[in-house]
Amino acid sequence: MNMTEKESYLQTLIYLANADGDITEEEIVSINKIGIANDIPNNRIVELVSQVKEGKTLAAILEGITVRKTKLALLYELIMLCYADGKYTTDERKAVYEIAALLKVEDSKVKEIEAFLSNDYVAFTKKLNELLEVK
Secondary structure, eight states, X not given: OOHHHHHHHHHXXXXXXXXXXXXXHXXXXXXXXXXXXXXXXXXXXXXXXXXXXXXXXXXXXXTTOOOHHHHHHHHHHHHHHHGGGTOOOHHHHHHHHHHHHHTTOOHHHHHHHHHHIIIIIHHHHHHHHHHTTOO
């Protein structure tokens, strides 16, 4: 991915984290990790967050993502991010489907990703929290 695509990808994650009106600490941690892993400087991550909070449109954010593989990876990561705080809210789910539609990814593919994550990721997280004695 080039830097434009990386920033669009990260900004989409930020958009979704903000879909319920609140970016949680867990979501910020996830966003920062992803940004740093993609060589996006911290100050640029802060700018990308600000742009979303100031109302940058989803269509404008998604313009930089054109490759199907990247689109599917993004949808997977978006849904995983939703689960970062232990909940996949109705507002978050609505935003995921809106993003998929703008990316021209079929609903059946989104449902497939959701099913995989709800079965495996949630069970994994629950077991991990039990092992680590997280309440």
